[in-house]
Amino acid sequence: xxxxxxxxxxxxxxxxTGIKLGRKIYSGNGDIYHLIGYCARLVKIDHSYRTFNELKxxxxxxxKLKYLHxxxxxxxxxxxxxxxxxxxxxxDVHHAYYYIMEKLNLLPHKGRWHLxxxxxxxxxxxxxxxxxxxxxxxxxxxRAQQLSLIHSDLHEYNLMVDxxxxxxxxxxxxxx
Ligand SMILES: Nc1ncnc2c1ncn2[C@@H]1O[C@H](COP(=O)(O)OP(=O)(O)O)[C@@H](O)[C@H]1O
Ligand SMILES: [Mg+2]
Numbered sequence: 001x002x003x004x005x006x007x008x009x010x011x012x013x014x015x016x017t018g019i020k021l022g023r024k025i026y027s028g029n030g031d032i033y034h035l036i037g038y039c040a041r042l043v044k045i046d047h048s049y050r051t052f053n054e055l056k057x058x059x060x061x062x063x064k065l066k067y068l069h070x071x072x073x074x075x076x077x078x079x080x081x082x083x084x085x086x087x088x089x090x091x092d093v094h095h096a097y098y099y100i101m102e103k104l105n106l107l108p109h110k111g112r113w114h115l116x117x118x119x120x121x122x123x124x125x126x127x128x129x130x131x132x133x134x135x136x137x138x139x140x141x142x143r144a145q146q147l148s149l150i151h152s153d154l155h156e157y158n159l160m161v162d163x164x165x166x167x168x169x170x171x172x173x174x175x176x
Contacts, residue, residue: 007087007088007089008087008089009021009045009047009087009096011087012085012086012087012096013043013045013085013096013098015085016083016085017081017083017098017100019035019036019037019038019043019100020035020036020037021033021034021035021036021043022034022035022036025042029046029173030044030045030046030173031044031045031046031047032044033045035100038100039103040102040103041080041100041101041102041103042100042101042102042103043098043099043100043101044098044099044101045096045097045098046058046096046097046098046173047087047094047095047096048094049094049095049096049097050092050093050094050095054095055095058084058095058097061097061173062082062083062084062097064149064172064173064175064176065079065082065097065099065172066082067149068149068172068175069081069082069099071147073143073144073146073147074139074143074166074168075140075143075144075147075167075168075169076147076168076169076172077101077102077104077160077168077169077170077172078101078102078162078168079099079100079101079172080100080101080102081098081099081100082097082098082099082100083097083098084096084097084098085098099172101170102162104160104161104162104168104170105160105161105162105163106157106160106161107156107159107160107161107167108161108165119141119144119154119159123141123144123145123150136165136166136167137167139166140166140167140168144169147175149175149176150175150176151169151171151174151175152174152175152176153171153174158170158171158174
């Protein structure tokens with residue numbers, strides 16, 4: 001019987017996308033990597049799926065990611081590609097999904113957090129926008145209200161800003 005060759009995540013990702021993974025900068029539910037040749041982009045990869053049920057779960061995440069990719073809402077981190085791949089480790093097949101996104105920055109300073117601390121309530125209940133809030137947050141909230149999905153894990157590290165200072169959601173698995 002033919003032996004499965006062991007393929008690392010990075011080899012399998014390269015095979016799928018033609019892009020080489022750079023340094024891993026974060027390890028959590030998924031891992032965040034730099035991409036060689038794309039300094040303004042990052043990729044999030046979650047390769048922990050092993051059973052059929054886990055794979056189904058992954059499919060529903062991937063459908064949401066594809067929807068967000070298509071919708072291209074300016075209050076969500078810009079997506080360049082969403083997909084899945086398989087890799088094998090010691091003969092076991094593992095399933096992964098990934099999304100390539102624009103690289104963002106931390107919220108400018110902690111002092112701003114009070115502006116977004118009640119963001120969820122603002123987004124969900126159409127509270128009239130507080131004229132004291134900066135315009136970028138106004139527009140962020142307006143566009144977030146146009147999303148048909150709701151971010152369920154809102155905290156200051158899941159909201160970042162692009163180079164123009166526009167706030168955007170990350171951690172897209174948290175949309176439901
Ligand atoms: N587009 C991005 N630009 C810059 N940093 C990012 C981006 N996406 C994620 N990160 C960094 O990686 C961390 C974890 O990403 P996230 O998707 O929130 O994963 P987790 O589900 O583990 O919280 C973020 O808090 C942030 O520091
Ligand atoms: Mg997060």
